[in-house]
Amino acid sequence: MVKDxxxxxxxxxxxxxxxxxxxxxxxxxxxxGSATANNTLLRAMFHMGIPVSGKNIFPSxxxxxxxxxxxxxxxxxYIGRVAHDDIIVLMxxxxxxxxxxxxxxxxxxFYADHIQIPVDREDVIVYPMPVKDIIxxxxxxxxxxxxxxxxxxVGVVAEIMGIGLDYIxxxxxFQFRKKxxxxxxxxxxxxxxxxxxxxxxxxxxxxxxxxxxxxxxYIMTDGNTAGALGxxxxxxxxxxWYPITPASSMIESLITFAPRLRKNPETNKNDxxxxxAEDELAAIGMVVxxxxxGLRAMTSTSGPGIxxxxxxxxxxxxxxxxxxxxxxxxVGPSTGLPTRTAQGDINLNYFxxxxxxxxxxxxxxxxxxxxxxxxxxxxxxEKYQTPVxxxxxxxxxxxxxxxxxxEYPNQPIDxxxxxxxxxxxxxxQEFGRYKDVDGDGVPYRTVMGNxxxxxxxxxxxxxxxxxxxxxxxxxxWQRMLDRIKQKIEYSREDLPQPEIREFNSARIGLIAMGSTxxxxxxxxxxxxxxxxxxxxxxxxxxxxxxxxxxxxxxHDRNYVxxxxxxxxxxxxxxxxxxxxxxxxxxxxxxxGLPMTADWxxxxxxxxxxxxxx
Amino acid sequence: xxxxxxxxxxxxxxxxxxRGKRSTLCPGCGHNTISAQIIMALxxxxxxxxxxxxxxxxxxxxxSPTYFLGQSFGxxxxxxxMPSLALGAxxxxxxxxxxxxxGDGDTASIGLGQFKHLIxxxxxxxxxxxxxxxxxxxxxxxxxxxxxxxxxxxxxxxPFIPIDIAKEALIGNASFxxxxxxxxxxxxxxxxxxAFSHRGTAVLDIISPCVSFNNREDxxxxxxxxxxxxxxxxxxxxxxxRKAIMLEEFKEGETKEVTMHDGSMVILKKLDQDxxxxxxxxxxxxxxxxxxxxxxxxxLVYVNPEQPSLYDYLDLVQEPLNRIKSGALRxxxxxxxxxxxxxx
Numbered sequence: 001m002v003k004d005x006x007x008x009x010x011x012x013x014x015x016x017x018x019x020x021x022x023x024x025x026x027x028x029x030x031x032x033g034s035a036t037a038n039n040t041l042l043r044a045m046f047h048m049g050i051p052v053s054g055k056n057i058f059p060s061x062x063x064x065x066x067x068x069x070x071x072x073x074x075x076x077x078y079i080g081r082v083a084h085d086d087i088i089v090l091m092x093x094x095x096x097x098x099x100x101x102x103x104x105x106x107x108x109x110f111y112a113d114h115i116q117i118p119v120d121r122e123d124v125i126v127y128p129m130p131v132k133d134i135i136x137x138x139x140x141x142x143x144x145x146x147x148x149x150x151x152x153x154v155g156v157v158a159e160i161m162g163i164g165l166d167y168i169x170x171x172x173x174f175q176f177r178k179k180x181x182x183x184x185x186x187x188x189x190x191x192x193x194x195x196x197x198x199x200x201x202x203x204x205x206x207x208x209x210x211x212x213x214x215x216x217x218y219i220m221t222d223g224n225t226a227g228a229l230g231x232x233x234x235x236x237x238x239x240x241w242y243p244i245t246p247a248s249s250m251i252e253s254l255i256t257f258a259p260r261l262r263k264n265p266e267t268n269k270n271d272x273x274x275x276x277a278e279d280e281l282a283a284i285g286m287v288v289x290x291x292x293x294g295l296r297a298m299t300s301t302s303g304p305g306i307x308x309x310x311x312x313x314x315x316x317x318x319x320x321x322x323x324x325x326x327x328x329x330x331v332g333p334s335t336g337l338p339t340r341t342a343q344g345d346i347n348l349n350y351f352x353x354x355x356x357x358x359x360x361x362x363x364x365x366x367x368x369x370x371x372x373x374x375x376x377x378x379x380x381x382e383k384y385q386t387p388v389x390x391x392x393x394x395x396x397x398x399x400x401x402x403x404x405x406x407e408y409p410n411q412p413i414d415x416x417x418x419x420x421x422x423x424x425x426x427x428x429q430e431f432g433r434y435k436d437v438d439g440d441g442v443p444y445r446t447v448m449g450n451x452x453x454x455x456x457x458x459x460x461x462x463x464x465x466x467x468x469x470x471x472x473x474x475x476x477w478q479r480m481l482d483r484i485k486q487k488i489e490y491s492r493e494d495l496p497q498p499e500i501r502e503f504n505s506a507r508i509g510l511i512a513m514g515s516t517x518x519x520x521x522x523x524x525x526x527x528x529x530x531x532x533x534x535x536x537x538x539x540x541x542x543x544x545x546x547x548x549x550x551x552x553x554x555h556d557r558n559y560v561x562x563x564x565x566x567x568x569x570x571x572x573x574x575x576x577x578x579x580x581x582x583x584x585x586x587x588x589x590x591x592g593l594p595m596t597a598d599w600x601x602x603x604x605x606x607x608x609x610x611x612x613x
Numbered sequence: 614x615x616x617x618x619x620x621x622x623x624x625x626x627x628x629x630x631x632r633g634k635r636s637t638l639c640p641g642c643g644h645n646t647i648s649a650q651i652i653m654a655l656x657x658x659x660x661x662x663x664x665x666x667x668x669x670x671x672x673x674x675x676x677s678p679t680y681f682l683g684q685s686f687g688x689x690x691x692x693x694x695m696p697s698l699a700l701g702a703x704x705x706x707x708x709x710x711x712x713x714x715x716g717d718g719d720t721a722s723i724g725l726g727q728f729k730h731l732i733x734x735x736x737x738x739x740x741x742x743x744x745x746x747x748x749x750x751x752x753x754x755x756x757x758x759x760x761x762x763x764x765x766x767x768x769x770x771x772p773f774i775p776i777d778i779a780k781e782a783l784i785g786n787a788s789f790x791x792x793x794x795x796x797x798x799x800x801x802x803x804x805x806x807x808a809f810s811h812r813g814t815a816v817l818d819i820i821s822p823c824v825s826f827n828n829r830e831d832x833x834x835x836x837x838x839x840x841x842x843x844x845x846x847x848x849x850x851x852x853x854x855r856k857a858i859m860l861e862e863f864k865e866g867e868t869k870e871v872t873m874h875d876g877s878m879v880i881l882k883k884l885d886q887d888x889x890x891x892x893x894x895x896x897x898x899x900x901x902x903x904x905x906x907x908x909x910x911x912x913l914v915y916v917n918p919e920q921p922s923l924y925d926y927l928d929l930v931q932e933p934l935n936r937i938k939s940g941a942l943r944x945x946x947x948x949x950x951x952x953x954x955x956x957x
Contacts, residue, residue, distance in 0.1 A: 047957075219956035229952065235942030237934050238704050240697070261944040269930040271937055273704045277697065278730040285690065285697025285727070289668075292688060292698075293705025294935030296942070311691055405953045408946045413939035420936075448686040449706035449933055451663045458667075458679055460689040470679070 020050045020075035022086035022207045026153070027099045029092050031063030036175050036186075037150035038069040039400065041157065043174055044167035045073055046220050046402055049212035053079035053518070054400040055594060060245070060338045066095045075212065079402065080519035081594040086207055087161075089153050091131075093117060100124070108205045110157060112149070125205045127197075129156045134192050151186050155193025160201060162209045165194060219405050223370040223396040223515075227300070227326055228253035229406065230374015232261050235413050236324075237295040239274045240286030242305065245338045246394035247328040250300040280305035284312040284325070291316070291323035292459060294418065294447030296378045300326035303345050304335065306352065313387055314353025315461040320434070320443070320484065322381035322388075322416070329393040331592050340592030341394035343514055344564040347571065349389045350542050356481060358488055360384065361542040362496060363391045365517040367403035369540075370396065373496065375409050380495065382416035384487055385442060393563075395594045396515035417444045424452040432466040433457040434480065441487030488543060495541035498548055506533040508608070509555030511548075512562060513539040513569055516595040520561065523600035530601070532608055534559075539569065544576055552580050557611070559604055562588045563595055623659035631656045636680040643795030643821030643836075644674055644743045648681045650798055651712065651741075654805035655682070658853065665710045666702065670695040670724060673750050674716030674743035674821070693724025696731035696740075700923070703736055706933035707924055710809060711738035718748045721757035721776045728778075732785040734923045735813040739805065742778050742816070743795075745823035746834035753826035760833045765826065778818040779914055780900050783893065788813035788920035790896065793911045794839045795821040800911060803879075806851035807913060812874035813922045820909065839909055846888045846899065846912030847881035854878075874918045881913065890916050 026041075028034040035056070042054040053072045059065040072079055085102045090111035092099075097117060103109060105123040113128035131152045140148045158168050169187050176183040227250050231239075236258075241251045255274055262272050277283035283299045290297035301309065306327050316323055329345045331337035349361055360380060362373045373390055381388040417438075424431060424446065431454045434443050443466075446455040457468040464480065465471040501524065512520045517538055524536050537551045552558050552573070560570040567586030574581050587603045621627055631652040636645050655665065667687035669675035675695070678687045690698040699713050720728050720742045731740065746763065748754040755763065755771045758778065763771045782790045789811045791804045801819060808815035822828045822836045830837035847869070854876040869889060871879040881890065889895055896915040903910035930937075 219953055221956045233943055233949065235939065237937075237942070238701060240701055261948055262942075264930045264941075267930055270928050271930050271934060271942065273927050273929065273934075275700070275734075275927075278726055281694060282697035282727055282730065285694045286701030288690075289688070289698040289701025290704055291701075293702040295701075295705050297701065312694070315691060406949055408949050409943065413943060415939055446686075447705065447935055448666045448702060449709060449935060450686075451661075453684065456663065456684055456686045458687040458689065461691070462689070 017206050017208055018086070019208050019210050020073050020212065023070055023072050023082045023084065024087035024089065024157075025068050025070045025085040025099070025102065026089040027066065027068050027092045027095055028150070029094070030058055030061060030065050030067040032091075032150065033147035034067070034069065034091070034150045036147075037154050038071070040154055040168060040171040040175055041163070042071050042400060043171035043220060044158070044163050045071070045209060046215065046218075047167050047170060048163070048209065049214045050075065050209065051077040051079055051215070051402060053402065055081055055395065056399060057593070058339050066092050073209065078518065078522040078597065080516075080522050081596050083596050083598060089157060090115065091149070091153065106206070108207060110153060110160075112153075127156065127160060127201055129153060129193070130196065134189065134196060138189055138192055140189070148186065148189050151189035152193040155190040156197045156201070158190065159194040159197035160203055160205075161207060164211075165191065215402060217405055218402045220400055220402050221367055222249070222398055222400055223364065223367045223392050224250035224328065224398060225253045226367045226370035226403070226406070227374045227390065227392065227397070229257060230371040231298055231324070231378075232258055233371075233409055234375030234378040235296050236298050236378065237272045238287065238290035238297040239272075239299060240277045240283045240290070240297075241274070241299050242277045242280045242283045242301065244280075244302045244305050246330055246398045247300040247302045247305070247326065249398060250326060250328065280308035281312070284309040287323045287325070288312050288316050288321050291321045291381070292319070292447070294449070296324075296382070298324040298326070300328065302328050302330045303332040303348070306345060306348060310352050310354070313359070314355060314357055316387045317353055317357045317359065318355075318484070319459050319461055320385040320445070322385050324377045324381055324388050324390065326390045326392060328397040329391065331590065337592045339394070341515070341594055342564060342590055342592070343393060343516070343562050344568065344590065346391060346513075346564075347568045349391060350572065352389070356485070358485070358543070359387055359389050360488065360491055360495065361389045361391055363513045363540055363542075364396070365514050365538055365540070367396065367401045368406065371406045376496070379411075379414040380491070382418070383414055383442070384491055385416065385445060386488065391514065393515050417442060419444050419446050419455070420450055421452045421455070424450070424454055427454075431455070433468045434464065435466045436483055440490055441483045492543050492545055495545070497545050498540055498551070499538045500551060501536040501538075503528060503533045503535055506535045507556045508532065508534045509551055509558035510534050510536040510604070511539065511551070511558055511560045511569070511573070512536070516561065516563060519595040519597045519600060522597035523604070526597060526601055527604060530605065532605060534604070542572065544572070548573070549577055552577055552583050555583065557585055558583050559585050559587050559607065561595070561600055563590055564588055565590050622656050624661055626656070626661075628652065628656050630684065631662060631682055633681040633683040634679050636677070638673055638676065638680075639825050641824040642673070643745065643819075643823070644677045645680070646795045646798060647741065647743055647801060647819055647821055648677050650802040650805060651681050654802050654809065658806055658809060660710060660809065664708070665712060668695045668699040668702070668711065668713040670715050670719035672716040672719045672748070673823075674714055675719060677743070678712075678714050693719050693722065694727055695719070696724070696727040699738055700731065700734065700736050703738070705935040707929065708933060711736075713738055713740045715740065715742050717742060717744040717746060717756040717758040717778065721778060725776070725781070729781065729785045732782055732787040732814050732816065735788055735920055736923045737812050737814070739808040739815050739817065742818045743821040744778060744818055744834065745821050745827055746775075746832070747823050747827035749823050749826055763827075763832055777900065777904065779816070780897070782816040782818070783896055783900070783915055787816050787915070788917045789815035790915040791815070791817045791913050793817060793819045794843050794909060795819055796836055796839050797843065797845075797911065800845065800849060803849045803851045804913060807849070807873065807879045807916075810851075810873040810875045810877045811916070811918065813920050842908040844903065844908045844910050845884060846886075846890070846910060846914070847884055849912060850880045850882070852878045852880055871913075871916055872918065879913065879916075890914060
């Protein structure tokens with residue numbers, strides 16, 4: 001759809017139909033129950049085989065403030081955020097006028113017709129929706145009217161866009177699970193609205209949804225749910241936690257799924273414990289205690305919680321206690337933007353704690369990886385006897401994504417070098433908790449409850465020797481800290497390795513991490529169309545694999561793209577590859593929203609034009 | 614009569630089997646007396662050292678777990694955050710006896726939150742506060758339990774009202790609250806035994822003088838003041854379950870008995886007043902009276918042996934969680950297939 005500059009008319013229908021390729025934003029008030037309606041539209045399109053993503057841009061508030069839900073549909077499989085809207089659904093009078101500004105020329109506006117604000121743009125196609133009338137006609141009880149209003153736009157949008165009502169029906173059944181009657185009463189409104197649209201609206205826009213090949217290998221869920229399931233399949237046994245946006249829903253998923261999946265089949269009792277702590281100081285304290293006691297222990301938090309956990313993380317690093325810590329990042333510094341996304345905690349986490357500390361950090365970039373890294377993290381933590389931090393973010397953790405089906409762990413649980421009574425009896429030498437027996441920097445450990453006379457030792461955050469005895473001897477301190485560094489160094493090639501998406505002999509590299517991957521893939525393809533060929537390397541763990549060094553060496557210019565002000569990943573690359581800093585270029589920004597391909601394309605092209613000029 | 618060091622307990626261990634490393638605290642420190650009584654209590658109870666796990670925070674008191682039970686696992690944690698550490702570890706093996714040693718600096722300042730939340734959850738553990746009203750390891754600053762008007766060398770005069778740890782515990786609905794004095798070894802020992810038999814958080818606020826920084830005879834946490842002002846609520850004796858017959862030794866009407874969760878008994882011989890440690894009102898009143906009238910009330914202040922513990926709220930398997938075989942921790946492949954289907 002384009003505006004004709006000569007006549008000022010909007011061209012309706014024509015050769016330029018856009019099939020399965022648009023961004024639709026639904027503008028509502030939070031607390032109005034629109035999530036069900038939005039997810040219904042999203043899931044219906046997913047079931048039609050269309051690659052989609054749904055991003056909820058919401059306020060730090062319970063009820064009454066504006067909230068937006070953007071659905072990206074892309075026949076090409078691009079599911080990153082786009083900054084403009086092709087279609088908007090206006091249900092919130094408060095933001096009506098400003099929301100319209102995001103609409104592209106030739107875009108579509110659906111609006112609730114009781115909102116008495118004129119649409120002051122002539123270059124968009126407008127469809128009114130008699131929301132109140134339909135609700136009234138349906139005789140919806142007063143207390144449900146606000147919720148049901150959302151089903152009106154589901155029906156009208158479905159009818160105009162071509163989303164089959166069968167798909168909507170199935171999606172509603174999914175949403176309401178066992179409450180079939182609730183699903184049906186919602187569907188009644190959808191049908192009435194679709195009927196009304198069919199009888200009263202003429203399709204004049206160019207956006208259309210059509211069925212594609214089914215996405216059979218995919219599921220739709222969020223990263224926090226996936227992380228919780230990963231923990232359950234990784235054999236988690238203890239979780240101490242404290243609520244914080246955007247991390248709480250991970251533990252809530254754990255509370256939902258663990259009792260179903262992790263009861264002893266004979267006794268029907270739990271083989272795990274989840275305790276809500278009084279704060280993050282206590283949450284991490286509990287997790288350190290449990291990890292030390294020989295349990296697979298985890299917690300989940302966000303930036304402010306990480307700050308509070310720093311001291312115990314420093315201790316866990318030095319006392320060599322395995323644990324798993326998720327940071328579902330939000331925008332900092334300070335309280336920041338609690339409901340917006342960022343990649344600003346990478347440096348905080350990598351070096352979390354006072355003194356010389358360096359943690360293993362895993363960075364999932366998809367919901368499937370949240371599951372995979374979720375279980376792997378426990379094996380890594382116990383293998384290296386150290387905390388493992390998982391770096392997710394609000395976009396990945398809380399938004400719905402289509403993602404590859406979860407794959408069952410392909411290796412058995414690895415508890416690392418733990419000695420119980422029998423192993424200790426056979427142990428060839430005197431047991432010392434911090435002795436480097438194998439020369440790999442990883443000592444053997446025993447845990448409380450082990451009744452062997454050689455087993456007990458005293459754990460402390462103060463200086464200690466190989467037997468765990470208090471020591472202030474300079475050589476003990478140096479040896480201990482060097483050994484710990486060595487074991488972390490040894491993990492480099494053992495952690496999830498970087499993934500590279502290559503073009504033929506590209507001279508330009510793109511380096512990124514985490515949830516920006518969809519935007520990077522789209523940008524990489526589109527940059528190639530513009531004549532800028534790039535290879536894309538996705539960092540998946542810290543400390544960095546040598547493959548990253550190789551990649552940087554092979555490219556004249558490596559753009560490091562990330563969602564923070566200071567280019568933190570770039571800083572880490574500079575530390576490790578100080579001999580190649582001239583090949584590393586930082587491109588970063590932070591505004592609270594997920595990265596767009598357009599920003600990458602624009603930023604990289606500008607830099608490239610300068611080089612060629 | 615055999616030499617004391619050769620005497621064995623019910624499980625054939627000598628007192629030496631309960632000892633730890635040599636103390637590095639100041640000679641005469643109240644904490645050393647308490648460590649000695651921990652050794653005696655566990656020895657006399659016949660609890661195997663490998664069934665005990667030790668925790669502490671930061672400070673002089675928190676160093677002391679190295680000085681007893683060398684054959685037990687232990688973890689010296691962070692300042693004021695021993696409760697969370699102990700709580701997490703407790704789930705590794707709920708059959709273990711947990712002892713936590715803290716101080717007034719550790720518990721009554723940064724640790725006040727974790728202390729009260731530990732009590733609220735009623736984790737079965739013995740929580741000892743070695744209370745001397747002063748920061749020892751940092752050399753003589755006021756702690757939050759220092760009395761108003763206390764004068765210290767480099768600090769001047771303390772203007773603030775102290776925090777009363779026993780009262781905090783009671784108000785927080787602790788299921789076991791005791792106050793004692795390091796100068797009264799026998800009482801400390803008997804209270805410890807009762808505490809180890811309690812299924813819940815047992816708080817022992819023990820006045821434990823700091824001989825280096827706060828032991829002037831007129832100050833509240835000194836040996837001399839304690840000796841002169843101690844007013845025991847009762848004469849306490851612990852009777853293990855298998856020796857219940859000893860009861861006959863006590864005359865009816867002169868004692869009060871409390872049956873602990875494990876069937877052992879605490880016999881409280883009446884002294885000046887009729888005191889019922891299962892009555893929370895009375896418990897609060899004696900603490901308040903002691904503060905107003907400037908004396909050191911000691912003994913078992915409050916106990917409720919039947920208050921549900923943290924373990925009662927979580928429907929756990931009996932086997933220690935840290936001994937569950939790896940294979941049993943991962944749900945079967947078909948369950949993941951169902952999850953995938955449910956997320957389509």
